[in-house]
Structure formats: structure tokens, C-alpha cells
Amino acid sequence: MASTNTLNAEGLRDRLQMYAQREGIKQWDLGAACSEDCSVQVDRGEAKQLKASQRSSITVRVWNSEGLVGITSTTDLSDEGLEQALTGAHQASYFGNPEDIPAFSPLATAPLPQLDRPLKDRRGILPLLETLRQAESDLLSRHSAIQTVPYNGLAESLSQSLYLNSDGAMRQMERTQASLYLYARAEEEGRKPRSSGAIRLALGSEELDIEGCIREAADRTISHLDYRPIETGTYRICFTPEAFLSLIGAFSSMVNARAVLDGVSLSQRDSIGSTVAVPFLSLHDDGLHEGNIGAAAFDGEGTPTQKICLIDGGQLKSFLHSEATARTFGVQPTGHAGLGAKVSVGPDWLVVSTKEGCSSGSNLNHQIESDPFILIEDLSALHAGVKASQGSFSLPFDGWLVKGGERFSVEAATVAGDIRELLKSILHLEPNAEVTPRGVSPHVWVDGLSITGEA
Numbered sequence: 001m002a003s004t005n006t007l008n009a010e011g012l013r014d015r016l017q018m019y020a021q022r023e024g025i026k027q028w029d030l031g032a033a034c035s036e037d038c039s040v041q042v043d044r045g046e047a048k049q050l051k052a053s054q055r056s057s058i059t060v061r062v063w064n065s066e067g068l069v070g071i072t073s074t075t076d077l078s079d080e081g082l083e084q085a086l087t088g089a090h091q092a093s094y095f096g097n098p099e100d101i102p103a104f105s106p107l108a109t110a111p112l113p114q115l116d117r118p119l120k121d122r123r124g125i126l127p128l129l130e131t132l133r134q135a136e137s138d139l140l141s142r143h144s145a146i147q148t149v150p151y152n153g154l155a156e157s158l159s160q161s162l163y164l165n166s167d168g169a170m171r172q173m174e175r176t177q178a179s180l181y182l183y184a185r186a187e188e189e190g191r192k193p194r195s196s197g198a199i200r201l202a203l204g205s206e207e208l209d210i211e212g213c214i215r216e217a218a219d220r221t222i223s224h225l226d227y228r229p230i231e232t233g234t235y236r237i238c239f240t241p242e243a244f245l246s247l248i249g250a251f252s253s254m255v256n257a258r259a260v261l262d263g264v265s266l267s268q269r270d271s272i273g274s275t276v277a278v279p280f281l282s283l284h285d286d287g288l289h290e291g292n293i294g295a296a297a298f299d300g301e302g303t304p305t306q307k308i309c310l311i312d313g314g315q316l317k318s319f320l321h322s323e324a325t326a327r328t329f330g331v332q333p334t335g336h337a338g339l340g341a342k343v344s345v346g347p348d349w350l351v352v353s354t355k356e357g358c359s360s361g362s363n364l365n366h367q368i369e370s371d372p373f374i375l376i377e378d379l380s381a382l383h384a385g386v387k388a389s390q391g392s393f394s395l396p397f398d399g400w401l402v403k404g405g406e407r408f409s410v411e412a413a414t415v416a417g418d419i420r421e422l423l424k425s426i427l428h429l430e431p432n433a434e435v436t437p438r439g440v441s442p443h444v445w446v447d448g449l450s451i452t453g454e455a
Helices: 009-023 079-093 125-140 210-223 241-250 257-262 323-329 419-423
Strands: 027-043 046-063 069-074 146-165 170-186 194-202 233-239 281-286 307-312 350-354 373-379 392-403 406-410 413-418 426-429 434-436 439-441 444-453
Touching: 009 027, 009 079, 009 146, 009 170, 027 125, 046 079, 046 125, 069 079, 125 146, 125 170, 125 210, 146 210, 170 210, 194 210, 233 241, 241 350, 241 373, 241 392, 241 434, 241 439, 257 323, 350 426, 373 413, 413 419
Parallel strands: 233 373, 350 439
Antiparallel strands: 027 046, 027 146, 046 069, 146 170, 170 194, 233 444, 281 307, 281 350, 373 392, 392 406, 392 413, 413 444, 426 444, 434 439
């Protein structure tokens, strides 16, 4: 199996402890990461980009005698670099913010969950290049209109993460991951170019579903060739799992305790227990889900990863927490922190589901529904079209107008609404959930969303 010895947890701990004693530092912690990556891109069979890299970084925090915290980051893992990082953090601590003082996670030494993510051998750049060349060729042969595959990539990596602190915490993890991305462009005379793509993830490049990725990219691209304009109006919408997870993820500040405390969330400190969605909707964050290729056993503060119920039967049940936010709310950290100058909080792997024992009372099915609706496949410009602290969104999308079982690709349009109203306007969650690169969700039906067609 592939392995890397760039980071040695016991060696780092011993070196840091020695330097800390020399400087009179009694409390410190460290987060570190390193990776070995290689990736390839092609253009009509020719190598477009071949890249291999090794990256490493550490973040050191030091608490001084007054209880203030300083932080330093570096990529220098030598003895000199490590000592400078520690002393630099110590010096910076005297300029620390007394209003925002993090502490060690109370769960930093708790038992870690078992993850079944065996390390896989990496193949190297040349085999990756040949595989991607063949994949591009196969995709180009699927339809005469598919002229190019302008965005593509095949990559594999080995990464290592660790967390240490002066109270004895020592977390260490290695993982491998591979990814394939194919984005095709189709052109027909007198018609606008149409594009779509697909992505696959796996623990190793030999396990990637290459044929499935080619087939999905081709099918999606071809399905958008017969496009038509759509009239502006209010429509019944069905979101694919990928599209709905993109939208929910864009508003994850609703369940982010850091965002709540910073005043940039739709939720307030007393929002727990309030009704935020239809009574048959549940939302979990499950970083340990078997479908999560990039699962980690602990977060940046050493807190074990765990499954958290965020919304249960339409009611807000929990926020995602770091140590500091959990202390403010009087709860335990949830394992969603990132170590930095200001500890961040973010979701791992969102799972949308129907609450057990509940039903929407509907049997809508995107494959057989005869009444007109819009099937949204992909949402664009999430960084610009979402106002997370206000709840509104206006996003270009790729999708189809479905009438009587026939699909017609929408030429160009945007979907707009308010996430709070959307969550309370969900008509139905289809029974079959799908694992996607973003999480798990079924197809989600929503009533009364505004669609603006091309003028």
C-alpha cells in the first residue's frame, strides 16, 4: 500500500514539547496536513497538463500565561521551522483577542470512529494520462455533435492529517482518493453550443467508474441539444439530488453556529426547536457515511466526526459546532471545525431524507409524471446568486421542461426564491435517495418557484 512518512505524529509531538518547555509554553496545539498529488488533463488526445506536487503545512496555536492565543502557519517542517512557528505563535499571543479565546476540544482525546477506507495504490501520471485519453476518445465518439471535451481531469492523491495538543491528544489519519471529471461540449449548425458533464470519485483510480462517467456526460450533453426557450412564470419544480444538495449547501449557514454568532445566518441563537421545513423533511450531516469517499475520523480540533441531526420532521434540532461555539451554546462540539486564525465551522456530508414514519401524501415521480414541471439538473453561479444571510437566491440552471413524459431542454433561464419559503413548500421527496459527490438526497419536488426565461 502507498504510504508517506512526511508527518510523524510522535516525532512532531516530542519536538514541540521540547521547544515549548524551552520557551516556557505550557499550552499549545498543532494541526498539520501533507499530500502527494498528481493530475492530468488532455485536449483531443494530447497531454494538456501533467502535474505532480507535494504539499505540507502546519498550524500552531499557543496560549500564553495571560490566557491569550496566538497562531502561526508554516510549510517549513524542519526543526528550525517548527521552533520558529512555536515562538512566533507565542509572540503573537500577546496581541490575541481577549473576546475570542478558543480552548482545547473536550473530545480531543475521545475514542475515534472506525472508518473502512483502505489505502489504495497510486498508478502515477503516465497510466492516468492513457486512461484519460481513452475516456476522452470514447466520449467524443458517443455523438457526432460532441466536438470537444474542454474540461476534463483525472487525479489521484495520498493525504495525511494530524492533530496534537499539550494535553496528550494525538490524532493521525491517512487516506487516498481519486477523481475523474468529464465536461463535454456539443455543437450543431445554426444552434447554440450545449454542455454538460459528470464526475466520479473513488478511493483509488483503478476503482473509478470510468464507463459510467462517460455515459452520464454523454447522455446529459445530448439531452440538451433539443433546447427551447421557456416562458417566464411560476412552475412546479423537481430538483435532482445534486441540484438540491447544491442549494442546501449554499445556505448551510442556517445550521452553522459560527455564522449564527457572527450574525450572518438566517438562524438565531434561540432558533433550535423552530419549524423551518415541511414536517416530512429531515436533514443530517453524516461525515462517516459509506458514500463519503473523503471521510475523516476527526476535525481540525481533534473532535471525532459524528452523525448530527440538523432538521428532524421540519424542526431545527442542532447547529454544527466547533469547541468555541459549543462552549457558548452549552453543548458538545460536533466535529465540524477547521483550525485557523479564526476557527471555522462547516458541513461534511449532507443527507436529505423523509422523516421515518412520515409521508408527504404524494406519489410524484419525475420519470412518469404527466403534468408539466421543470426538472433542474444543475445550478450555476452559487457564489454570486445566493444571499445566504437574507435567504434569497436567483440562479441560472440547466434542466428540462417536462410535458407528458417528453423532455425539452431549457435554453436559458434562472430560478429564484427564498430558501425559507422553499423548505416549507416542498411537495414530495421521492423514495429513492442517490449518493452524489456532494452528499445524499432523493429527487425533491417544490411548488411555486419563479422561473425567468430568456428575453
